[in-house]
Amino acid sequence: MSSNSIFLLLFSFFIIINSSISISIQPSTPISPSLACNTTLDPTFCKTHLPSNPKTLFDFTRFSLSISLSNANTFLQTINSYILSNPLLPSPSIKALQDCKLLSDLNIDFLLSSSNTCNSSTNLLDSQSQQVQTLLSALLANHQTCLDSLQETSTKLTIINGISSSLSYGTKLYSLSLALFSHTWPQKNKNKTLFNGRKLLQSVSDGTVKVNSTVVVNKDGSGDFVSINDAISAAPNNTQSSDGYYLIKVSAGLYEEYVSIAKNKKYIMMVGEGINQTIITGNHSVVDGWTTFNSATFIVVGEGFVGVNLTIKNTAGAVKHQAVALRSGADLSAFYRCSFEGYQDTLYSHSLRQFYKECDIYGTVDYIFGNSAVVFQDCNIYSRLPMQSQKNTVTAQGRTDPNQNTGTSIQNSNFLATPDLDTALNNGSVIRSFLGRPWKEYSRTVVMESFIGSLIDPQGWLPWDGDFALNTSYYAEYDNRGPGSNTSGRVTWEGFHVINSTDAVNFTVSNFILGDNWLGSTGVPYKAGL
Numbered sequence: 001m002s003s004n005s006i007f008l009l010l011f012s013f014f015i016i017i018n019s020s021i022s023i024s025i026q027p028s029t030p031i032s033p034s035l036a037c038n039t040t041l042d043p044t045f046c047k048t049h050l051p052s053n054p055k056t057l058f059d060f061t062r063f064s065l066s067i068s069l070s071n072a073n074t075f076l077q078t079i080n081s082y083i084l085s086n087p088l089l090p091s092p093s094i095k096a097l098q099d100c101k102l103l104s105d106l107n108i109d110f111l112l113s114s115s116n117t118c119n120s121s122t123n124l125l126d127s128q129s130q131q132v133q134t135l136l137s138a139l140l141a142n143h144q145t146c147l148d149s150l151q152e153t154s155t156k157l158t159i160i161n162g163i164s165s166s167l168s169y170g171t172k173l174y175s176l177s178l179a180l181f182s183h184t185w186p187q188k189n190k191n192k193t194l195f196n197g198r199k200l201l202q203s204v205s206d207g208t209v210k211v212n213s214t215v216v217v218n219k220d221g222s223g224d225f226v227s228i229n230d231a232i233s234a235a236p237n238n239t240q241s242s243d244g245y246y247l248i249k250v251s252a253g254l255y256e257e258y259v260s261i262a263k264n265k266k267y268i269m270m271v272g273e274g275i276n277q278t279i280i281t282g283n284h285s286v287v288d289g290w291t292t293f294n295s296a297t298f299i300v301v302g303e304g305f306v307g308v309n310l311t312i313k314n315t316a317g318a319v320k321h322q323a324v325a326l327r328s329g330a331d332l333s334a335f336y337r338c339s340f341e342g343y344q345d346t347l348y349s350h351s352l353r354q355f356y357k358e359c360d361i362y363g364t365v366d367y368i369f370g371n372s373a374v375v376f377q378d379c380n381i382y383s384r385l386p387m388q389s390q391k392n393t394v395t396a397q398g399r400t401d402p403n404q405n406t407g408t409s410i411q412n413s414n415f416l417a418t419p420d421l422d423t424a425l426n427n428g429s430v431i432r433s434f435l436g437r438p439w440k441e442y443s444r445t446v447v448m449e450s451f452i453g454s455l456i457d458p459q460g461w462l463p464w465d466g467d468f469a470l471n472t473s474y475y476a477e478y479d480n481r482g483p484g485s486n487t488s489g490r491v492t493w494e495g496f497h498v499i500n501s502t503d504a505v506n507f508t509v510s511n512f513i514l515g516d517n518w519l520g521s522t523g524v525p526y527k528a529g530l
Helices: 033-037 043-047 057-085 091-120 126-152 157-184 228-233 419-426 501-507
Strands: 014-018 021-025 211-217 245-250 253-255 259-261 268-271 278-282 298-300 306-308 311-314 326-328 333-336 339-341 347-349 353-357 360-363 365-370 373-377 380-383 392-397 407-411 414-417 433-436 444-448 474-478 496-498
Touching (some): 033 043, 057 091, 057 157, 091 126, 091 157, 228 245, 326 333, 392 407, 392 444, 407 501, 414 419, 433 444, 474 501
Parallel strands (some): 211 245, 245 268, 253 278, 259 298, 278 311, 306 333, 311 339, 326 347, 360 380, 373 407, 380 414, 392 433, 407 444
Antiparallel strands (some): 014 021
């Protein structure tokens, strides 16, 4: 089964392959835990955690969610105890533990929301089903990020060993919940018809987007606030989409501040005066003691964020290695006509569902990375001149479980060289640039209907380390153009595919992130299909 066909199961039943026998089972029919566990990645682990008596798949899934929630609460308590009992740890290690605390807190929210949805009905709408699968996918992304932060800061070995054991156990529980849910409440309409034309129900520029209040940020004191963070702090908590946006207009200027939009600051729209006019900048980096996760200049977690006409930079430079400009873990978030500038790890599309339209992204190594379900449309993706002996890799997608509905889809965009890289290439420098490399075992990236410049190496994709993930990842290209788009010299990995329109449509706005359900209210234009 390919990495994306696992989602193409019919709503009314699922198929278990056991030896050569196919068994069709109604999700509402009581079955043994052994049979239920055959749908999961680790049946042995599953059997030791589900009730021993027959239950329906609905019941097994709900039970799994309850033990996952219990584990998430226990893990958060463990993190808090490590923070309290180790006050003299180096600052980078404290930052890593704080990452874990924030991510664990989010996981509790996601599990509560998922449990409430699954307990409410056995017949979910596609939007409800995708939301739960998105939240359960984010559990695994958050857990992995906690581990990544601990490892990259060389946190005290005894702490890493203690937390790693809990992380490993939690990952298995969350994978179990995700697998059971994915086979019990699959979306009914994954294969949709190809859509043509653009969708623009409302417009950011003409004032028809629903807004509940408007504030202005101007450094000269003529607005309501002189800093962006002060304007965010004044936003109401836990706004609902039906309430309209809290609109922050940010005047032109250079804002040297680290912007953070917390989980309770929902449905904020931030509109600047244009790329290179409203500029937000910082310079945190891993070399200077930050984790990749908290090195970002601009962090957004609050659901429903929309950013328009902004430039967001990390100016640490290539020598500081991982240095994030934007980190977004905001569900149903969109960026329109924004620029993101950095070198390594510029844009961290961390988790949940995201959309980028007519944006510019600059970087060198893995500069679009993360484990969200994200579509980039009509964007300019600029590879810069890297450090000596470095290669450019545009994407590094972080999917760790085949049941996660995550991946990076890049549509009708341009893969280009910045002037300094272009000059070096024209002068004979051998600087290789690639569309991406598999950061995690089930990395998934699709490039379609895009212009690929001559800077991209004929192989297209670069291994991460030896043969890691070359057969389990999913890399695909569809109907691209330009001198770098010829696929005849591409890698021969089992995970690489040149796909047709039937496969490509699964990675469009309408299908991959169900954008028709939520992008209309943002005012951001989008193309629904191919």
